[in-house]
Amino acid sequence: MSTVKAAVCHAFGEPLVVEDITLRAPQMGEIEVTLKAVAVCHSDISFAEGAWGSSLPAVYGHEAAGHVTSVGDGVVGLAEGDPVVVTLIRACGSCPSCAEGKPTICGTPYDGDKGPLTTADGGTLHQAMACGAFAEKVVVDQSQVVKISDDIPMEAASLIACGVITGVGAVVNAAQIRAGQDVVVIGAGGVGLNAIQGARIAGARRIVAVDMGEEKLEIAKEFGATDGVLATDKKPFVQAIRAMGRGADAVIVTVGAIPAYDQAPRYLAPGGKVIMVGMPHSGEKSSYEPVILAAIGQGMQGSKMGDVVIKRDIPWMVDLYQQGRLKLDELISGRWTLDQINEAIADTKTGSAKRNVIVFDD
Ligand SMILES: [Zn+2]
Ligand SMILES: [Zn+2]
Secondary structure: OEEEEEEEEEEOOOOOEEEEEEEOOOOOOEEEEEEEEEOOOOHHHHOOOOOOOOOOOEEEOEEEEEEEEEEEOOOOOOOHHHHHHHHOOOOOOOHHHHHHHOOHOOOOOOOOOOOOOOOOOEEEEEEHOOOEEEEEEEEEEEEEEEEEOOOOOHHHHHHHHHHHHHHHHHHHHHHHOOOOOOOOEEHHHOOHHHHHHHHHHHOOEEEEEEEOOHEEEEEHEEEEEOEEEEOOOHHHHHHHHHHOOOOOOEEEEOOOHHHHHHHHHHHEEEEEEEEOOOOOOOOOOOOOHHHHHHHOOOOEEEHHHHHHHHHHHHHHHHHHHOOOOOOOOOEEEEEHHHHHHHHHHHHHHHHOOOOOOOOOOO
């Protein structure tokens, strides 16, 4: 049992409150990680605004890295002192999805109300996304953690936990892009830039970034986009198709905006598919013409967390970073302390930010 500082959401839409909470010791199969860095993801903000519901009070935060400081019984391959990436991908290992090698869609529910967190006075405190990483320490299941090499900076490592695996994985795992194919990425934010560099790593021929901001299209080119199209243009898909010479083999939608989803199939080549990554608010609906998709063999496919298998995919991403082939440092737009978390969130909401990272002292 330890007392740690955490940013707690008491009411949707209100600023988070940095306060002491209680974290119980790791139990069977769990590990405690003392965090060095946690990034602010748009999902944290959506949760904190109540877009997807959730019980309160809650601790969000799910894009983290740190060192193992305590290990529960039954933990395999992790020891105190190990540098790790902490993800929200909690996988039971035995449900049909896990057994099929798809841990990101594990079917075993997790009740964050009964997790390792309680308020200072012993009340229920929801461990959001099985992580609760807007805190100095987390206790998580061993399935959520990957050991990494100790010479990668922790701020860079934290980004891999969500934005990087989601974007790169959408291209290499979900769309399975191979050399020479064409990719459109809608949204050049935290996830979109990673989809763009995923397409570059996969050897895509044309990588067209679509975004509302001219300046973000410029950043997209630094990450590997060959072309940029303004989403505010009347028919951005016409320009994108002109740049590629034909439709796209895959369109990766990394934003939660409904107009982006409505238009996404318009960018496709025959046989191409839309990979749905961005998460609109619950209840919002998109429309498309089924006859076209059916007639020319197109598809739409959801991709959660880049369909990654973390112990397979995160080590190669770390290696590509160390070789200079995966940009991580360039994704960071600001560094903040936990006490400044509301400012970091406000900056992320302006839309200009890549990733804001909360950094913890030694
Ligand atoms: Zn995230
Ligand atoms: Zn499972």
